[in-house]
Amino acid sequence: MKAKNSEQLTRQVEALIYASEMGIGIAEIRQVLGVLYETEIAEEKIIEALNEIRDRYLLDEQILELRSINNGYQFLTKPVYYHTINQLQAHRSKKKLSPAALETLAIIAYRQPITKLEIEQIRGVNCDYSVHRLLEKELIKIAGKADTLGRPILYATSDLFMDHFGIATTADLPKLKEIVREENTIGETGD
Numbered sequence: 001m002k003a004k005n006s007e008q009l010t011r012q013v014e015a016l017i018y019a020s021e022m023g024i025g026i027a028e029i030r031q032v033l034g035v036l037y038e039t040e041i042a043e044e045k046i047i048e049a050l051n052e053i054r055d056r057y058l059l060d061e062q063i064l065e066l067r068s069i070n071n072g073y074q075f076l077t078k079p080v081y082y083h084t085i086n087q088l089q090a091h092r093s094k095k096k097l098s099p100a101a102l103e104t105l106a107i108i109a110y111r112q113p114i115t116k117l118e119i120e121q122i123r124g125v126n127c128d129y130s131v132h133r134l135l136e137k138e139l140i141k142i143a144g145k146a147d148t149l150g151r152p153i154l155y156a157t158s159d160l161f162m163d164h165f166g167i168a169t170t171a172d173l174p175k176l177k178e179i180v181r182e183e184n185t186i187g188e189t190g191d
Contacts, residue, residue, distance in 0.1 A: 010049040012036065017053070023072020026050075097133070104130035105139060109161070109173055113143040113154035131155065139164065 016029055026046050033041045050073060054066040057075075064075045077085055097105065104127050107119050119127050134140040143156035157170065167173065 006045070006048065006052075009033070009041070009045060010052050013046060013049040014053050017066065017073050017075060020072075020074065023069050023074040025072045029073075097137075098130070100125075100127070101130040101133050105134055105157075105161075108134070108140055108155050109157050109170060110176070112156035112170065113146075114156075115146055115148075115152040115154060117152060119155075 012033055013029055016024055016032060026043060029046050030041050030043060033046075050066065056062070057065050063078060063081055065078050066073060067076045100123075103123060104119055107122050108114055111118065111122075116127060116131055119131070131140070135142075137160075138158055139161045140155050141158040143154045145151040146154050162168065
């Protein structure tokens with residue numbers, strides 16, 4: 001493929017920056033375009049293309065900007081949009097809970113206030129990470145200290161938990177009888 005004009009070269013450079021997962025340097029851009037065009041591209045032409053791209057993205061209607069970070073070029077959201085992007089990230093991170101974290105959260109919701117040791121006795125495994133993640137996501141809170149030996153921390157659900165699951169109080173949680181199906185019970189059943 002032969003380089004037809006500087007506009008085409010600029011588009012190719014822009015495409016490389018856009019598609020790159022991390023910053024892409026001038027040397028790598030030259031190498032890729034050299035293979036594409038079957039000829040060596042002068043560094044000055046790449047720099048001209050980068051300057052043209054940078055200028056185009058400086059316009060107010062653009063949400064991205066071209067930034068040079070650690071000798072590589074990448075598109076980043078303009079600072080005016082950081083708060084919006086941060087809200088999206090916070091929203092998405094609150095959605096993702098591992099099965100272990102959900103199990104830990106359910107135990108806390110139904111048995112609160114509860115100590116970490118009691119949670120671990122119910123689950124049968126260490127729950128440090130799950131408790132930490134739930135605290136980080138503000139779905140649980142520290143509800144004080146138990147009056148037992150060592151005064152362990154008590155955990156309970158937070159107001160954000162109530163908001164997230166759309167309930168007013170823990171009394172609105174589904175009753176365990178509603179959740180547990182009879183075929184999951186152990187032992188003899190009376191007639």
